[in-house]
Amino acid sequence: MKYHLVAFAIVAIWGSTFVFTKMLLQNGLSPAQIFTLRFAIAYILLLAFSIAQKNFRLFCDNWRDELLMVVLGLTGGSVYFLAENAAMLYTTATNTSLIVCSCPLFAMLAFALLYRHSERITRVQALGSFVAFLGMAVVVLNGRFVLHLSPLGDMLAFAACLCWVVYSLLMKPFVERYSTLFITRKVFIYGLVTIIPYYLIVPGFPSLDVLLKPEVIWNLLFLGVVASMICYVVWNWVISKLGAVVATNWIYFNPITTILFAWWLLHEQITVWFLLGTVFILGGMYLANRKK
Secondary structure (H helix, E strand, C coil): CHHHHHHHHHHHHHHHHHHHHHHHHHCCCCHHHHHHHHHHHHHHHHHHHHHHCCCCCCCCCCHHHHHHHHHHHHHHHHHHHHHHHHHHHHCCHHHHHHHHCCHHHHHHHHHHHHCCCCCCCCHHHHHHHHHHHHHHHHHHHCCCCCCCCCHHHHHHHHHHHHHHHHHHHHHHHHCCCCCHHHHHHHHHHHHHHCCHHHHHHCCCCCCHHHHCCHHHHHHHHHHHHHHHHHHHHHHHHHHHHHCHHHHHHHHHHHHHHHHHHHHHHCCCCCCHHHHHHHHHHHHHHHHHCCCC
């Protein structure tokens, strides 16, 4: 039970990041700049903590694992965030949220195919995941059952969704061989390294005056320390305890926490559709966590 509560807490924090990111966007930072700063803060703190530990290590056991760590940095870092943020330039936020938050369904299918012996999924669990997906769709659509199709934007959102699926798939064998602290540190550094080509195409960084604004400092610290450093370490640990399929199902709660924080901080309204969708998600999660 405690692992599920921890998973819920992480998703709740990640749901709030959309609100805090919006505040940084209003102060003139771009999505790529926000990603770079939050990952840089998280990596520096994790590196300092790791050096203080006696079991500090720089590389994986072999070159194959090191290359896969690069893929984790891409799928859980640079490509995921760039695809998600770029999607909203070409399609609606509703489409983006609906597609990106559907990753638990695709993760369940992928694990059923690739890890069918160790990650067996029952019909009840599959039904629960689907019910939770329907609830998430109700929350995101909020009574407006019309999707404005945009091939490029929707494909970018789907790319972000697949990134998280691949991240979850690769994380399963790694959490069995490496510490979550080491894995998370590698994800951050390779996320930062792989975003460098983006700045060769779109150069520029916020001025010191912008970065020293109190609201910018506090929002970046929250995103870097809490939402990135702490949450990524704990999330990888939760995957090792619950399994990737069960842990990923908690992503369905992401839109709920986003709306609650938007209601609290941005004074946006909560509708009946939000409440109905929440009931579906809770019921679906209950079924998805049943073993029989």
